[in-house]
Amino acid sequence: MVKVRNRIPKFKEMDMSVFTLRFKSDLEKKFVYDYYKKSIYQVRISFFLAVLLYGFFGILDMHLAVELRNLMWLIRFCVIMPIGFLVIITSYAPDFDKYRDITMAFTMILFAIGILLMTIITPKPVDFAYYAILMVTFVFVYTLIGIRFISATLTGMIILLCYEVTAILILNSPMTVVVRNNFIFISTNIIGIFAAYSIEFYSRRDFFITKIFEYNQQEMFKLNEELEDRIREQTAELIKTNKGLIKEIKSRVDIEDKLRSTNIKLNKLLNDTITGLVSAIEYRDPYTAGHQRKVTQLAVSIAQEMRLSKDEQDCIRIAAMIHDVGKIYIPVEILSKPGIVSHHELELMQNHPQAGYDILKEIDFPWPVAKIVLHHHERLDGSGYPNGLKGEDILLEAKVISVADVMEAMSNRRPYRPSLGVEKALEELEKNKGKLYDTNIVETCIKLFKEDNFKFEEKSN
Numbered sequence: 001m002v003k004v005r006n007r008i009p010k011f012k013e014m015d016m017s018v019f020t021l022r023f024k025s026d027l028e029k030k031f032v033y034d035y036y037k038k039s040i041y042q043v044r045i046s047f048f049l050a051v052l053l054y055g056f057f058g059i060l061d062m063h064l065a066v067e068l069r070n071l072m073w074l075i076r077f078c079v080i081m082p083i084g085f086l087v088i089i090t091s092y093a094p095d096f097d098k099y100r101d102i103t104m105a106f107t108m109i110l111f112a113i114g115i116l117l118m119t120i121i122t123p124k125p126v127d128f129a130y131y132a133i134l135m136v137t138f139v140f141v142y143t144l145i146g147i148r149f150i151s152a153t154l155t156g157m158i159i160l161l162c163y164e165v166t167a168i169l170i171l172n173s174p175m176t177v178v179v180r181n182n183f184i185f186i187s188t189n190i191i192g193i194f195a196a197y198s199i200e201f202y203s204r205r206d207f208f209i210t211k212i213f214e215y216n217q218q219e220m221f222k223l224n225e226e227l228e229d230r231i232r233e234q235t236a237e238l239i240k241t242n243k244g245l246i247k248e249i250k251s252r253v254d255i256e257d258k259l260r261s262t263n264i265k266l267n268k269l270l271n272d273t274i275t276g277l278v279s280a281i282e283y284r285d286p287y288t289a290g291h292q293r294k295v296t297q298l299a300v301s302i303a304q305e306m307r308l309s310k311d312e313q314d315c316i317r318i319a320a321m322i323h324d325v326g327k328i329y330i331p332v333e334i335l336s337k338p339g340i341v342s343h344h345e346l347e348l349m350q351n352h353p354q355a356g357y358d359i360l361k362e363i364d365f366p367w368p369v370a371k372i373v374l375h376h377h378e379r380l381d382g383s384g385y386p387n388g389l390k391g392e393d394i395l396l397e398a399k400v401i402s403v404a405d406v407m408e409a410m411s412n413r414r415p416y417r418p419s420l421g422v423e424k425a426l427e428e429l430e431k432n433k434g435k436l437y438d439t440n441i442v443e444t445c446i447k448l449f450k451e452d453n454f455k456f457e458e459k460s461n
Helices: 029-058 056-065 068-090 096-121 129-144 149-170 175-241 245-284 284-305 310-321 327-331 343-352 352-360 369-375 396-411 420-432 439-450
Strands: none
Touching: 029 056, 029 068, 029 129, 029 175, 056 068, 056 245, 068 096, 096 129, 096 149, 129 149, 129 175, 149 175, 175 245, 175 327, 245 310, 245 396, 284 310, 284 396, 284 439, 310 369, 310 396, 327 352, 352 369, 352 396, 369 396, 396 420, 420 439
16 A cells, blocks of 8 residues: 655556556445445436436427427426436435446436437427537536446447437438537537546545555554554563663663654654645645645744644644645535535535544544544634534634634635735634634734734745
């Protein structure tokens, strides 16, 4: 298993096929199970939307093919849409994952055939509007309904082949029309194939990194067990031999040296794991990674200004570096989405403190890092999340990171809005100190910006 240090693993290190994206090891079955389990809710929503859109486009029949409306609606509402709803219902069956890709692919091909039947029925040039709807089908096939890259590609090619048969052999369309439509459809397929490839690649890479993280945890536990065994062996040897005080002291010095060496290895492994996580998040979502780095910078400065102990400062530094690690489970398209997020997307976003806690809780940090990550969106008045904690129930380190988090988020640009500026961020903290944020921490933060000219440092190349 490859250890992530300061870079993202490559195809060879992940033992993954460049063409099919399949893991060559036993990780393939584990990935498929994990991928299906995590994506089934999104698949149901997307497929339900596809069925609704299929019916909604029935409005076109009323305006473009009035005389043939009943026949068109027969295809839409009596054949295709019932099949779509049947697929959604069967998705709740225990064995659905075994047949998910082929079921979804076959259904989308039926959707496309239904559209092509409408193009055959409708007169020229009305049929061009139905060709346009075929584009939407490609979008769902490659990006929204959750079938994997190979299945999506084969599905897109079959739909394209169905179009060729319809246009050339059935409709005898002019070659100029066929060429024009082929240019559009083939371009769409190429873009779709790249999109499906990228989506599955990043899903597999994130899964692989998670497995590396689990592997590194096991390595740390193993080192701890080896250390305990070694200490027991040395102690038993001392009791058994008892060859004098000098030999006993020497043995104890040897044990301490080995303990110190092992602790150095453990600390290095811990730092490598954290660095790997930060690097993974940066490649997956540069906004999140840059945000964590800047929050760390400000949080440590606040802790130093408040004269917190060196141990507390180290704790804040580690927790701030990975306080948004839970966002690794949030789809990239939501993290980088411009504009307003939906209620469902907001719920996913607000779950990241709990997800981060679940990732970190089993790691034996010398500080309560997992709880700090869990608390960093809690507020003094209980209006925060995920647990609505109040006042002293929130860890001091989490309160420091909370203030730094708000300050950085408001004063820097995000995918969904431009920067609000430092002054607006300071006004927000001043307005809500004692209510949402710790008063002493807020005043320390304001002093850093207004008196000490604190500025966020950009990442050096």
